[in-house]
Amino acid sequence: MSEPRSPKRAKMAAEEAVFSHHxxxxxxxxxxxxxxxxxxxxxxxxxxxxxxxxxxxxxxxxxxxxxxxxxxxxxxxxxxxxxxxxxxxxxxxxxxxxxxxxxxxxxxxxxxxxxxxxxxxxxxxxxxxxxxxxxxxxxxxxxxxxxxxxxxxxxxxxxxxxxxxxxxxxxxxxxxxxxxxxxxxxxxxxxxxxxxxxxxxxxxxxxxxxxxxxAGMTGDWKMEDVLKEEMEKIRLQVGPTDHVICALSGGVDSTVAATLVHRVLGDRLHCVFVDNGLLRYKEAERVMDTFNEHLHLPVTKIDDADRMLARLKGLTDPEAKRKAIGAEFIDVFSDFAHTLEKELGHKPRFLVQGTLYPDVIESCPPPGKGQKHSHTIKSHHNVGGLPEDLQFELIEPLRELFKDEVRTLGRLLGVPTQFISRHPFPGPGLAVRIIGDVTEGNHLSVLRDVDEVFINAIKEWGLYDKIWQAFAVFLPVRSVGVQGDQRTHSHVVALRAVTSSDGMTADWYPFQPDFLRYVSTKICNTVRSVNRVVYDITSKPPSTIEWE
Missing domain, CATH: 3.40.50.880 (Class I glutamine amidotransferase (GATase) domain)
Known part of the structure; x- marks a missing residue:
């Protein structure tokens, strides 16, 4: 195995190689x-x-x-x-x-x-x-x-x-x-x-x-240069015999990151897809089918739902939830690294993540960790949510890119359209779309069903590609209603859909009243434990896209 390299020196060397030509x-x-x-x-x-x-x-x-x-x-x-x-x-x-x-x-x-x-x-x-x-x-x-x-x-x-x-x-x-x-x-x-x-x-x-x-600048730099630069950084950072673990969520970010790193390292990349109990309706089955049929990446699926939900039990603060999720993910990858160590004879010390720059901006590392002047908006599980004693050296080839730039990079890498066009899904999953304790009652089940109805309705009406991101949120309140001529005291859900170019700012999507009427009726008729649906009409800023 090669000697550890300084990630800072590797990055600076790659930067100098690129900047000298532009x-x-x-x-x-x-x-x-x-x-x-x-x-x-x-x-x-x-x-x-x-x-x-x-x-x-x-x-x-x-x-x-x-x-x-x-x-x-x-x-x-x-x-x-x-x-x-x-x-x-x-x-x-x-x-x-x-x-x-x-x-x-x-x-x-x-x-x-x-x-x-x-x-x-x-x-x-x-x-x-x-x-x-x-x-x-x-x-x-x-x-x-x-x-x-x-x-x-x-x-x-x-x-x-x-x-x-x-x-x-x-x-x-x-x-x-x-x-x-x-x-x-x-x-x-x-x-x-x-x-x-x-x-x-x-x-x-x-x-x-x-x-x-x-300033007299010339437009001589393109996304093809980003691809070359990131591949060069990986070659400088990872030794010729090192093996690497990749956290693969099934979303566009981690998929593009995995494809890019795989192009450099080949079979020395080991992808891990974690079913953490916080995924959408039948998400695990759908993602694994797509991995196997289209991407042909080496993927190991790990069921971690019981451990993750046990770790989240009783947590209601968004920051606490994100940090708990980040820590649990790292524990899973550490366990997987120990398993690989038995096969390879040495423990992989690199972890690939699909971190984007909006994640970094909102998580904003505290003083002493690279940024002293920003204010934290929220700790993303893969940035501010990571434990201080992280046992891996991170590889984050998308860390300085925005979502649409990642999609462009994915097209250059030949990632299938069904991955490129997917709406963003947060790494912490449905945990940040349930306000309060994730593990109470059947909140996860209710939210999955509501979200499935909402997204399918958007696709039925031909709106999916016009929207940056759409999802449902489970609210910690109950509402009095009437269903089947009987009084109900049931759950309330919020729907959110936004348009954006990069995720840094966003506007709420102006659905037609007919669509809102259709989807509200279908949710209340299909998910019987919900009797009230509201629509979020707040832009970013002042809000963020996700509720937590």
Whole structure:
């Protein structure tokens, strides 16, 4: 067996090999929930982006040899002690190398604060959500097509009140706050709003103008490059005789991850599908049939329902449930690794997961684990839910990708359409769709039946491919109703369906009243223990897609 390699050194070596062939945009991450969306919007233009922590050293910035730098948003206030800053000498280096800088939200405030301007707490409480913005003067930052009023996505409690010397205000919000600044001579620009979010109606145009007209980038990077890069990372990380375990859920993420790793390692990959008792109606049988008939991957099915449900018994807090599920999954994989050790003569020390970047953003590792500036939204079982004494070295080839990018990657790898087009299903399964104790009564059975009716109805009406994700939620309440001329006191379920491009933001799907009437009636008639159905009409944000 080969000697263990440093995953950090392996990743950096792979990055350097790829970045040396492409003009790179460096995105300094100050903890915004939208930071990876910036990198994503850049990729959409076939421009390579590299995401690094906001407290990166100037030497590391220089080593990346960026052609452009973007400073992200974040939850901090620049005028408070300990707030993150760009490294000393940053602006001087950018001017010397003629590197354009764009600050977004906190990034703009950072520019103002560090170059001698002033940022204060907004007197009116800040600006949040979609709001009108007006360009107040002709500028370099905005193209001819965007030199007018437009709706933009705000999310800030501080505002710039005095600009550094030489900077100009080029746009203001409806409330009069400064939302766009520039110093064309120094090639430094700032946006208080989030152009990377789809709710900013001309945000994409503004970013494209900055990338190509101001920064002079070329669109020479494609998803084929991502595939090559991730395969190279795996070759660098895994030795020539090492064997690897893959957590295979049956969803698009883990399936694409497994297919990619299998292409590199062949029969040294061992896939494990865990029936944890939290799957949808007949999910285990359907998934295994598809694995065997279409993917031809080496898959071992493990029944862990009793252990998983015992571990969840009495847990009602969403974070506690996610962490318990993550720990149990790791125990299962550890047991499987011991079994393989007897066959191979050594224990596999690598675990492949289909982790996506939205999982990482929402889980947000705590200080000391790679990110110091973000706020945790919820711990995904495969990120924040993992135990601290993890016995595996992780391989996560999709960790910096969004769902639609993963689907594109899957098509390149030849993954069957029925996998690529599947709606997302959370790793913790139905546990995060039952509010409260998962193990009480027949809640799991009721939810499975309701979910099956709902999804089948969506398919019958030809709506499945128009929706990003659809599911049912079991609510911890009972409702009085009338069924068969008799009083009932039965369960209440919520239905949720959303549209999205990447899972970072989402809008609820506007079903026609006829469909809602049809599916509600069918659920109440088919699942007799349910007498009330409600529909969730909340977008993300302020909610998340899943309820827990």
């Amino acid at each position: 003009a790179t945009i460096l995105v300094l991450d100050y903890g915004s929930q939208y930071t990876q969306l910036i990198a994503r919007r850049i990729r959409d233009q076939n421009v390579l982006s590299m995401l690094v922590p906001g407290d990166v050293t100037l030497d590391r910035i220089k080593a990346a040899n960026p052609k452009t730098i973007i400073l992200s948003g974040g939850p901090n206030s620049v005028h408070l002690e300990g707030a993150p800053r760009v490294p000393d000498g940053f602006f001087e280096y950018c001017e010397e190398k003629d590197i354009p800088v764009l600050g977004i939200c906190y990034g703009m405030q950072l520019i103002v604060h560090q170059l001698g301007g002033e940022v204060k707490v907004a007197t009116d409480g800040g600006e949040y959500g979609r709001m009108p913005m007006t360009v107040v003067r002709e500028s370099t930052l905005f193209s001819t097509e965007t030199q007018d009023s437009q709706a933009v996505w705000m999310s800030h409690g501080d505002e710039a009140v005095k600009l550094p010397e030489g900077f100009s205000v080029v746009a203001r919000s409806e409330q009069g706050s400064i939302v766009a600044i520039e110093h064309p001579g120094r090639r430094i620009f700032g946006l208080q709003y989030h152009p990377e979010v789809v709710h900013s109606e001309r945000g994409g145009e503004t970013l494209r103008h900055f990338l190509f007209d101001i």
